[in-house]
Amino acid sequence: MATPIYEFAQLPHVAKQASAGPRPDAKRRVRAPGEAPCVGVIYNPRSHGNQGADFDCGMSPHVHISQPGDRSQLPDALSEFAARGIDLLVINGGDGTVRDVLTCGASIFGADWPAIAVLPKGKTNALTVDLGVPGDWTLQHAIDAFDKGGRIHRRPIAVTPQGDAPDSHVMGFIMGAGAFTTATKSGQSAHRLGAFNSMAVGVTTAWGVLQWFFATRNNPWRRGSRMTLRLGAQQAEMEHSGHGDPAWRQLLFASTLETMPAKIKPFGPLRKGLKLVVLDQVSRRSTLLIPSVLRGKAPARLRERGIHQITTPQLILEIDDQFILDGEAFPAGQYRIAQGPELEFVTP
CATH class of the missing domain: 3.40.50.10330 (Probable inorganic polyphosphate/atp-NAD kinase; domain 1)
Known part of the structure; x- marks a missing residue:
């Protein structure tokens, strides 16, 4: 603590x-x-x-x-x-x-x-x-x-490392990587300025969208992190839209919650279970869709544009950067992500 x-x-x-x-x-x-x-x-x-x-x-x-x-x-x-x-x-x-x-x-x-x-x-x-x-x-x-x-x-998210300490895991409700890690650090700045709860989420989200639109691919908001996602019991590698480097994802956001702060709806109509929204290194034009996506709208051909909204019983995450679980950073590595007890x- x-x-x-x-x-x-x-x-x-x-x-x-x-x-x-x-x-x-x-x-x-x-x-x-x-x-x-x-x-x-x-x-x-x-x-x-x-x-x-x-x-x-x-x-x-x-x-x-x-x-x-x-x-x-x-x-x-x-x-x-x-x-x-x-x-x-x-x-x-x-x-x-x-x-x-x-x-x-x-x-x-x-x-x-x-x-x-x-x-x-x-x-x-x-x-x-x-x-x-x-x-x-x-x-x-x-x-x-x-x-x-x-x-x-x-049911919380249960994160278990693969390899070292396989009998240990952490449980929380909001997990993210890539630009989400950058956003969390930015959110700490919002807290220092006096923004908390939904206000902090709203301020950080708005700042992130601006960064995605105006920054170059070298900016951490747009670059994201090198990661591999393998879904379900069959560990099928998650598809990639072809936007940007296929070894990188701009953002990973996962939760088992059904109502998010600031009334955002990043998972669209998906409500139950372990839900993911994943962004490839999307174009600036596709970035213009993000406000609609956060309101729960579903523009046509989202996956083709590099925005993926899915549910899965579990996934394997292999990442070269830190990820965030409920506001705290965890080291790079390979992890099994699933649901904990009800x-x-x-x-x-």
């Missing part, structure tokens, strides 16, 4: 029994009629919305709060929650905190995660936009919604 994840070898290993259920030392509790849910809270004081804010730690004996100083402390905190048999896991932080909690919790909860609520305290909070969680949602709101609110199911999120 405080230090970047750059090396998969440093991540918690996914236990082999994880897919079969929770840790064997996890307690099974049955709520009595009218009993308050047992709640575990991961509170990230470094999240943008939590800076300088105090947190009420004494609201209920059923609420257990942990403030891990860094990622290395997350497994112990989550193991304690699992041993208590929590009914609700509340993540108080942004998308990066969600990524860290899901990654570290994979070997602890396995296929038996508690319900999850997310308080939007980060800089972008794309997950809570998809879940319809308001910006002023509090811990008490989340606890009340456990019995009285709604539920939405989502998680149940509590909503208002």
Whole structure:
């Protein structure tokens, strides 16, 4: 949470029994009629919305709060929650905190995660936009919604390196490479200027389109990254339109979310599962189509123009540059990209 994840070898290993259920030392509790849910809270004081804010730690004996100083402390905190048999896991932080909690919790909860609520305290909070969680949602709101609110199911993206540390993976909801990596760095500049959440996404997207139209192919916004994409169980190499160098893609953007910040619709009519939008090194003329694509429109012959919108159960990504998962950079290499476990999120 405080230090970047750059090396998969440093991540918690996914236990082999994880897919079969929770840790064997996890307690099974049955709520009595009218009993308050047992709640575990991961509170990230470094999240943008939590800076300088105090947190009420004494609201209920059923609420257990942990403030891990860094990622290395997350497994112990989550193991304690699992041993208590929590009914609700509340993540108080942004998308990066969600990524860290899901990654570290994979070997602890396995296929038996508690319900999850997310308080939007980060800089972008794309997950809570998809879940319809308001910006002023509090811990008490989340606890009340456990019995009285709604539920939405989502499966995160699971990224597993091929070769080194094959038992480690990270899980998040928004992944990108090529110009997306450049955009993420530009987005940090937008944050410093005071633009957050959907505003930051909108500002960065608009700046990217301008760069695509006016910059040369040597500009990182248009050059992208050298990458190979092999789709599905058969690992069929993804087609290329022929625009630009076929060994390079200008942009890769992937998500399992169904509603994106700033109301953009990069995947067109595709909504379910693991969705990709991939741009070859498109011409300036094709760049003029990008605003329509982001509004969910589908101009004719998009693939022939170098703009690909697809769904796939999994893919192999081989990339010579960094990629981004929920705002953080990961090293070049070869990775399997698939969907993680189905998680149940509590909503208002």
